[in-house]
Amino acid sequence: MFKKILIADDIDSINLGILSQLKKNDVSIDHVRYCDDAILKIKSAIRVDKAPYDLLISDLSFKPDHRIANLKSGEELISEARKEQPEIKVIAYSVDERKFRIKALFDALEINAFVSKGREGSVDLSNAIKSIYNSDEKYISPHLKHLLNDASVLEIDENDIEILQYLSKGFSQEETAKTLQELGKSSSSLSSIEKRVNKLKITFKAKNLAHLVSITKDMGLI
Numbered sequence: 001m002f003k004k005i006l007i008a009d010d011i012d013s014i015n016l017g018i019l020s021q022l023k024k025n026d027v028s029i030d031h032v033r034y035c036d037d038a039i040l041k042i043k044s045a046i047r048v049d050k051a052p053y054d055l056l057i058s059d060l061s062f063k064p065d066h067r068i069a070n071l072k073s074g075e076e077l078i079s080e081a082r083k084e085q086p087e088i089k090v091i092a093y094s095v096d097e098r099k100f101r102i103k104a105l106f107d108a109l110e111i112n113a114f115v116s117k118g119r120e121g122s123v124d125l126s127n128a129i130k131s132i133y134n135s136d137e138k139y140i141s142p143h144l145k146h147l148l149n150d151a152s153v154l155e156i157d158e159n160d161i162e163i164l165q166y167l168s169k170g171f172s173q174e175e176t177a178k179t180l181q182e183l184g185k186s187s188s189s190l191s192s193i194e195k196r197v198n199k200l201k202i203t204f205k206a207k208n209l210a211h212l213v214s215i216t217k218d219m220g221l222i
Contacts, residue, residue: 002054002089002133004045007031008038008077009059009093013117018126035062035071039080046085053088055129056081060094060101078109089132091115091139093125099147100161100221106138113139156203156221159187160196164222168213173197 005022007014010033022029030053032038038058046052060074071077078090091113092105105111113128115121124141131139140147162185166176173193180188197209204219206212216222 001025002027002129004028004051004053005030005055005057006038006041006045006053007057008035008074009033009057010062011059013059013093013121014057014125018122018129021126022129033062034067034069035073035077036069038077039071039084042081042084042088052085055089055091055132057091057093057125060092060096075105075109078105078111082109091125091128091132093117093121097144098221099219100156102140102144102147104158106140111138114141114144115139116141116144118143156200159185160200161222163193163196164200164213164216167197167209168217168222173209 001022003026005027007029009031012031014031019029030041032041035058038056042053042056056078058074058077062069062073064072071080074092074094078092081088081090090109090111092102092111093115095117096102097116102114105114112132115124115128118124118141120141128139131137162180163176166179167173171179174190177188177190177193180193197212200206200216201208201212204212204215206215213222
């Protein structure tokens with residue numbers, strides 16, 4: 001079993017029963033509520049204590065408060081943690097079940113497990129910890145397993161998601177292009193956006209723009 005675990009979560013959402021069981025197995029557990037504190041602990045464990053963490057369990061969303069934060073999300077924390085300690089095992093633990101976000105966590109950040117903070121969250125988290133300790137296979141909450149094989153999700157990228165988000169807010173394609181150009185985004189010409197939107201309509205078999213937005217919202221992509 002893991003011997004040293006770091007939990008980054010601004011709410012005490014990890015089941016006490018799980019923590020008690022881990023401690024019975026002589027597992028050292030640290031809990032922080034800020035991503036900046038988490039990365040400092042990871043660095044200190046490596047450079048000062050000479051005893052790195054085996055596992056990072058992180059929420060994805062951290063509510064901002066009076067404190068200025070350099071790392072504002074679980075993704076940013078995981079990315080920095082991977083730079084400092086590439087071999088650390090990582091479990092993302094979140095209520096956010098948007099397919100694109102979860103796939104990005106596995107594909108771009110190479111997390112070892114994603115656990116949904118649902119009714120079975122405590123059981124799933126316990127299973128995830130055991131699973132990734134005993135093997136290199138990825139773990140995901142059972143009710144979300146299908147999404148990793150969802151071809152439609154594989155065909156979209158962050159630019160597509162950003163365009164869909166603007167369109168879902170009522171922006172026209174012209175307004176979306178103008179907004180993205182003002183933000184200095186690449187491939188933000190109107191013709192580029194029209195091509196992307198047409199591709200997305202075909203991918204999701206959408207009859208029109210409103211139908212496309214509705215489908216992608218239902219799928220949890222935006």
